[in-house]
Every structure is written in structure tokens, then in C-alpha cells.
Amino acid sequence: MAPNGISGQHGEPASQSVKKRVxxxxxxxxxxxxxxxxxxxxxxxxxxxxxxxxYCGGQAFSIPLDKERYGASWCNQGVQGGSYIFHHTFTMFNRQGYQADPVNLHVSFGKDETFWTNVFPTKVLAEHQSEVQRFAKVLKFMRWFEVFFALLPLRLVLKMFFFSEDFINIVALPMTALFLGTGNATPEVPAVMLERLCTSPTYGMWYPANENTVVDNKPPMVVFPNFSEFYSTWKQDLESRGVTVRxxxxxxxxxxxxxxxxxxxxxxxxxxxxxxxxxxxxxxxxxxxxxxxxxxxxxxxxxxxxxxxxxxxxxxxxxxxxxxFSDDITITHNDSDYMKKHYENFYRDDLAIRDTNGVDQSGRLEEAKTSFRPMYYIKMYDQDRQKLEMCFDTTNYQSQFPEKVPFEQHVFQTIYLNKDRDSELWSDNEIAEDKIIRKDWWHQLCHSxxxxxxxxxxxxxxxxxxxxxxxxxxxxxxxxxxxxxxxxxxxxxxxxxYPEDLENDRFAFLCFRLYYLLGYGKWYRRQYSKGAPTTQLARDGASWPTSTYGGVYQGPGVATQERRCWRQEMKTGRSTDNLAQDNGVKDGPDRSLLERKIAISEPDKSSTEIDVFILVEAADGTKSNSKSTLMLANQAEAKIRDD
The missing domain is CATH 3.50.50.60 (FAD/NAD(P)-binding domain)
Incomplete structure (x- = not known):
């Protein structure tokens, strides 16, 4: 019971005898x-x-996968991950016995001459170097005078500052569309979204903006646990507390x-x-x-x-x-040929640049050669570059997959946006039917x-x-x-x-109070945090917020080790060990691809007599098969890598 006999803080009298049916x-x-x-x-x-x-979970659920083929027996659909500012989400994970895993986000925007990423600088940024430098200054100006720009359409504001069509469509819109999946409404989103993404030390995914390469950070994010299981567990918990779930x-x-x-x-x-x-x-x-x-x-x-x-x-x-709202479709598939045609999936030396505005970038390039693992993609349609197609490499992103999987065995989720307006731009018919795992339609909010x-x-x-x-x-x-x-x-x-532990988490409590003020016109009064924390719940909650303004959550519900879920899933037999020596062959336009498929023709043969089929796909698209022992296969693979 709240103080003064008031039920909550809306001013209605509490009833001691009759339960309120909700x-x-x-x-x-x-x-x-x-x-x-x-x-x-x-x-x-x-x-x-x-x-x-x-089922419970709404747009957040998991779908089954062929473990032997993809390395994991499930993947999340609809909702996949979030930011360290999701304090309420993480505490709920913990209350139900689940954890999210950390990940540093790699993105791949555009294709060929329009390709850029947060992992290493590319030629398109050099071509727009003057705009890149001006962009960082404009963001600061927008932050100073935010009240005037906040709700203006993003595209309008960028045009007001004389940014080119190419810079807006290739750079600014994709880095905004990534945030919350604003999709093909991105040109009409409030300008404050992009501004805060680059200037806010709490939820700024691209904070701080870089005047040489737009962004140079790998945003620390989290990927969520098996959502079907989480919501099923949560449902059982609700029922144990007397909730009727129908x-x-x-x-x-x-x-x-x-x-x-x-x-x-x-x-x-x-x-x-x-x-x-x-x-x-x-x-x-x-x-x-x-x-x-x-x-x-x-x-x-x-x-x-x-x-x-x-x-x-x-x-x-x-x-x-x-x-x-718009009607979008997500196609979960395994068509690596489609991905190679429409996106940049690997480091490309011919597109990378070693110097930006006099700043040496060779260190980032050397690291990217072996570590570039795109997780989130955006393709700008050639017919209309302000219209976008989105995609996830769930194998690289979600933490139940092995760390090393051949690219041809990755699972992708390609998202086609706004059926009524933009379906004529879609390339969904290019995905091979036999590579499609599942199709899901969504009715999504447009953040106009x-x-x-x-x-x-x-x-x-x-x-x-x-x-x-x-x-x-x-x-x-x-x-x-x-x-x-x-x-x-x-x-x-x-x-x-409001929960006592979260009230003592200063960032979570501030977020709730501001939402409650905006959504209900009321300021929530403190109940548990008027003085120093005295209970264990209060002390726990007070320890969770870290970093600037307490935005970074460090408490139960979030693991500290990447792909912790994969290691746990291997123990239960729901994920496999690594399926490759590295995360697929790092290829460029002039590199060959290698896919190894091992087939045991006779069970009684020794391991050195296992028949191995090697499919080598050359740069010109020709393919050839050879059959040898496992030892010869390994030698062939090593030779191709050396070449």
C-alpha cells in the first residue's frame, strides 16, 4: 500500500475488500x-x-533452425538486441533467470562505390571529406539550438545546411535508420534523433561523431536471449502470481x-x-x-x-x-549469393583508404582485415537512394551461433520495407526459394x-x-x-x-519518471530512495548505473563475455562447436572462395580415409570438384589461402 492510503499515485482510493479486475x-x-x-x-x-x-512476446520470438547446418538450433526474430541503457529490460531478464550477451556492433552500409562502415574508412568518405568535416560541426550546432531543430524532418534540416543528396542518402539516412529500425520513414524522422545519436553520451550510438570518418567507434550493444523461452518462462511466472493468461x-x-x-x-x-x-x-x-x-x-x-x-x-x-504504420516483410534465409550481390560482407582493400584528412588509418585497416564481421547491413536502392533495404547477419550478431562459421552457412534476415509504397523496388524475388527459412510480415510504426x-x-x-x-x-x-x-x-x-531496486537505479528511475510525465502528465514521487539506500534491494539497484549519467547498466541480466550463450548452448547440445577455422574466407573481388563438405562414405574407415569434396569457386564464377583424403583437402585449403 502506498503512503496515505492512496493506491499508486493517480489519486484513486484503495479498496481493501474488492479486487480491481484488470x-x-x-x-x-x-x-x-x-x-x-x-x-x-x-x-x-x-x-x-x-x-x-x-504465444507471449508479440514481435519478440524465436524460430527453429537446423543446428547441424547453421551451428545453432534457433535464432531470434523481430527483436534481436539493444543498448546498455535498457535497464528495465535487463532487470526483467534477471528476474526470470536470463542474460543478454555483449557485442560490439559492426555495420556495412552501401555497396561498391557507396560502401562505408564504422570499422574502417572507405573511399566514399574521402570523396565527401568536406561534408564529413562539416557534419560534425553541424551536429554540435544542432545540439546547442536543439529546441529549434528537434521536430523538423531530418532531410529538411540536412538540406538547410546544404548537404548533398549523395551525402544525405549514403551517410546520414543509413546511420539513422539503424537506430530503432526507422526504415523508409527515415527522411521524415525528427532531426533530434540523428543529432542525439551522435552527441548524447548516454544513448548516442555514434557518440562522439568523428570529423574525419563520420564515426569510428564500434557501439557496445547487447544481444538478447532466446525470446520464446524467456517469454514462456515469464508467462509461467505470471500464472504463479495469480495472473490469468488467455x-x-x-x-x-x-x-x-x-x-x-x-x-x-x-x-x-x-x-x-x-x-x-x-x-x-x-x-x-x-x-x-x-x-x-x-x-x-x-x-x-x-x-x-x-x-x-x-x-x-x-x-x-x-x-x-x-x-x-507500414507493412514490412522479413525473410530469414541462407542465400549467401544474394548477400554477395547486394552487400559488402568482407574487408575490401580496393575500397579502403589509409589516410583521412592527414590522419593515418592504417591501424584500423590492418585490424579490419581479420576482424570485420558485419552484423547490420543497409542497401540504398539505385532507383531511389533515400529508400532502403535492411539486413542482419544473425550468425555474426546473435550470440548462440558459433564464433567461426563458413559464410555460406550464415543465417541472414533481410527486411523489405513499406509494401504499399515501395514494393516495386524490392529484390526479394532474387532470394533462392530453397534458401528461405521463414517469412514474417510486420505492421511497423513509422517514426515520422x-x-x-x-x-x-x-x-x-x-x-x-x-x-x-x-x-x-x-x-x-x-x-x-x-x-x-x-x-x-x-x-x-x-x-x-515502482520497484525499489529500480528506483535506486538513478538512470532507470529518471527514464521512467520522464516517460510517466510525458505519457500521463504526472511526476512520480519517490517512495524508496529519499535517503541513502538501506535495504539490499536499494543497494543492488544503486550499484547498477555506471558511466556518464548512469546510462551504462552493469548489473545482473547482462553477461560480461561475448558469445556466452553459445558456450552454454554447446553444453546442452543446442549449438555446435566452430564450423570453420576462421569466420569464412575473407574474400575480395579477386579472391577465391572455399567451401569444404565432409561426407563419410563408409562408417568403418579411419579419419584419414574420410572422403572430402572441395568446391572451389573462382573469381570468374567457374566451379570445379575434386576428391581426396582429408589430408590432401587441408593442403588444398592452405594453398588457396596462401594464394
Whole structure:
């Protein structure tokens, strides 16, 4: 119970005898977070959590893989990693017994003459050297006068400072699109996003900007654990705390709502084989009406508007209807030929430069020759370079894969953006059908500047009106951490307490307070951190924030060793040992590729008599097969490497 007999900080009187019945719609990060924090007060809340699909996690889930072929038995889809500022996410990992793994991000933007990366300088940066130097100065100027530039469209601001079309499309837009996956809405994102990415010491991925090479850091990031297992464990934890979790249950519409409660119409769904129930199906199953005291809609804004139907106010229709979304598709595949055609996957000496504005870069080049491992790619379409295609090399990025895997056995996730507007630019038909592992469609938020003019500032005026609250990452920016905080904020507004350990984590608490102020128009008052930390929970939380302003999380829920997950998965037999002596052959346009496939023709042969098939693909595309013993195969491989 909060001080003075008040349930939470929204001013409603607490009830000692009757539990408040709360329906949470959406079992993604926001809905799970809301249910979790309400479940800490079982004497006050009777919580029901529903989702139309048959799993928890929303856009965060894992898909199965062929372990022997790819080195791992699963990979995360939808949500893969984040930043060290995700304090609420990491503490929730720890509460459920999971950890994220650290990784230093390598990116690969463009192809051939437009290629650049954060790992080593390339020719395209030298060609735009004057703009690169001016870019760093402009970012500082924008930081000084941020209030004037914050919500202006990024492309407009860059044109105001006379940057060329090539620099905007090749350099500025890709480095912004990487942040939160802003996709093909990147030209219209608020300029403050790029500015803060380069000038903020807390969440600035590219901080500090480099006046010679734009960026020269490898952002310290984290990759998430198996999300299907994490959310399954979290679901079991919620059920043990008294939460009723009803999957394959869809909210058809809100029938009636008032200050006294909400009547909703729910429809059962038939679970699909992969748990991803198709939208709009099972209309033959009759719905049922149920009553709840409070409703928390942790759905996308357009879905919230649809289910509110006739009960939606003019204000709700206006604000929720102003959020823009696009339909994107992610194709998970193993087509290395597609990747070589459309992206730069290896160090290329012919594109690298050893000097930028008089600064020697040879050290970075030597390191890149053996360590360049692109994890995130962006391709600018030749027909319209402000339109983008995104891709992950999940083998390089996600930590359950072996450290060394031949490139031909990597798993990739290519993302094609904005079907209605840009599908004619897509090259998805070039991915070999037999190399496709899975296809997933997404309904994604567009981070247009209009979102921060017409949606975000007005959400506070929708909350708690006629017993309905809203949660989800769309309420601010599309990030797992924002979703977690939004669900927590809804729970706090209903009367739950903010966790004691997180209140003593000064960075986490500040992030929550600012979100609560923006989303609900209220400043959350301290309960546990008015003085020096005295309890173990308080001392633990106070030790987590480090670095400038406490932005870097160093506490439970994040490992300190890269690919810790892979080492653990090997012990359980869910990942293999290394599949190569190095991470594939580091090739350029004039280097040969080598793929070794070992086939045991007779079980009783000794290891030196194992038949080995070597496929050598020359620079001109010709291929030849040879058959020899394992010893001869190793000699051939060594010779090709030497050549």
C-alpha cells in the first residue's frame, strides 16, 4: 500500500475488500510488464492477460533452425538486441533467470562505390571529406539550438545546411535508420534523433561523431536471449502470481465503457501450428461479452482505435488515427549469393583508404582485415537512394551461433520495407526459394516527425479516460525498453508500486519518471530512495548505473563475455562447436572462395580415409570438384589461402 492510503499515485482510493479486475490486451513486452507489476499486489488486482496469437512476446520470438547446418538450433526474430541503457529490460531478464550477451556492433552500409562502415574508412568518405568535416560541426550546432531543430524532418534540416543528396542518402539516412529500425520513414524522422545519436553520451550510438570518418567507434550493444523461452518462462511466472493468461483469445471490440468499467467482446481463436494465428480468422466462433473494471490496451495504435469502435472519443480517434504504420516483410534465409550481390560482407582493400584528412588509418585497416564481421547491413536502392533495404547477419550478431562459421552457412534476415509504397523496388524475388527459412510480415510504426507532433504529446490526454489506458512502444519510440516502461507506467497509474531496486537505479528511475510525465502528465514521487539506500534491494539497484549519467547498466541480466550463450548452448547440445577455422574466407573481388563438405562414405574407415569434396569457386564464377583424403583437402585449403 502506498503512503496515505492512496493506491499508486493517480489519486484513486484503495479498496481493501474488492479486487480491481484488470484486462490487459496484448501479451508483448508492454502487456507482460503491466501484468507483472500488477501481480506484485495480488490483494488489490485480479489480472487477465489476453492475446490473439498462441504465444507471449508479440514481435519478440524465436524460430527453429537446423543446428547441424547453421551451428545453432534457433535464432531470434523481430527483436534481436539493444543498448546498455535498457535497464528495465535487463532487470526483467534477471528476474526470470536470463542474460543478454555483449557485442560490439559492426555495420556495412552501401555497396561498391557507396560502401562505408564504422570499422574502417572507405573511399566514399574521402570523396565527401568536406561534408564529413562539416557534419560534425553541424551536429554540435544542432545540439546547442536543439529546441529549434528537434521536430523538423531530418532531410529538411540536412538540406538547410546544404548537404548533398549523395551525402544525405549514403551517410546520414543509413546511420539513422539503424537506430530503432526507422526504415523508409527515415527522411521524415525528427532531426533530434540523428543529432542525439551522435552527441548524447548516454544513448548516442555514434557518440562522439568523428570529423574525419563520420564515426569510428564500434557501439557496445547487447544481444538478447532466446525470446520464446524467456517469454514462456515469464508467462509461467505470471500464472504463479495469480495472473490469468488467455492466449488465442482476441478482443473483437469494446462494447461499452464508462468510469465504472468496460464491457468487452472476446472471441476464442484456434491455435495455429506455429502459434502465429492469422488475423481475421475464426469468425465462425461466437464471441462472448465480459466486464472488467479497467482495460489496458497494449496493442498498436490503429488496432486500439479499431477495437474501441463506437466507444472511442473524438480525441482518441484523432490521436490514435494519426499514427502511421507500414507493412514490412522479413525473410530469414541462407542465400549467401544474394548477400554477395547486394552487400559488402568482407574487408575490401580496393575500397579502403589509409589516410583521412592527414590522419593515418592504417591501424584500423590492418585490424579490419581479420576482424570485420558485419552484423547490420543497409542497401540504398539505385532507383531511389533515400529508400532502403535492411539486413542482419544473425550468425555474426546473435550470440548462440558459433564464433567461426563458413559464410555460406550464415543465417541472414533481410527486411523489405513499406509494401504499399515501395514494393516495386524490392529484390526479394532474387532470394533462392530453397534458401528461405521463414517469412514474417510486420505492421511497423513509422517514426515520422508527425508522430511527435500529432501523437506523442497528446497521449497523456487519453490515459485513464473511461477506464482505458494505452501501452506499447508506439507511445514514444519503437524499442523493447520503451514497451517495458509503458506497461510499467500503466500498472503504476492503476496503483502498483515502482520497484525499489529500480528506483535506486538513478538512470532507470529518471527514464521512467520522464516517460510517466510525458505519457500521463504526472511526476512520480519517490517512495524508496529519499535517503541513502538501506535495504539490499536499494543497494543492488544503486550499484547498477555506471558511466556518464548512469546510462551504462552493469548489473545482473547482462553477461560480461561475448558469445556466452553459445558456450552454454554447446553444453546442452543446442549449438555446435566452430564450423570453420576462421569466420569464412575473407574474400575480395579477386579472391577465391572455399567451401569444404565432409561426407563419410563408409562408417568403418579411419579419419584419414574420410572422403572430402572441395568446391572451389573462382573469381570468374567457374566451379570445379575434386576428391581426396582429408589430408590432401587441408593442403588444398592452405594453398588457396596462401594464394
Amino acid at each position: 484486462l490487459i490486451v496484448g501479451a508483448g513486452a508492454a502487456g507482460m510488464s503491466a501484468a507483472h507489476h500488477l501481480s506484485q499486489h495480488r490483494d488489490r488486482f485480479d489480472v487477465t492477460l489476453i492475446d490473439a496469437v498462441d 492466449l488465442s483469445t482476441e478482443l473483437d471490440e469494446v462494447v461499452e465503457r464508462s468510469k465504472k468499467g468496460v464491457t468487452v467482446r472476446l472471441r476464442a481463436r484456434r491455435p495455429a501450428e506455429d502459434s502465429h494465428n492469422p488475423a481475421g480468422a475464426d469468425q465462425d466462433i461466437p464471441p462472448q461479452d465480459e466486464f472488467f473494471d479497467e482495460l489496458v490496451l497494449c496493442t498498436l495504435a490503429d488496432t486500439a482505435k479499431r477495437v474501441l469502435g463506437k466507444t472511442a472519443s473524438w480525441r482518441e480517434r484523432k490521436v490514435l488515427g494519426s499514427a502511421k 516527425y508527425t508522430h511527435y507532433l500529432l501523437v506523442v504529446p497528446w497521449i497523456m490526454f487519453l490515459q485513464a479516460r473511461n477506464s482505458v489506458r494505452f501501452g506499447g512502444s508506439w507511445t514514444l519510440v519503437n524499442a523493447h525498453e520503451v514497451a517495458i516502461i509503458s506497461g510499467l507506467a500503466a500498472a503504476v497509474d492503476l496503483g502498483a508500486d
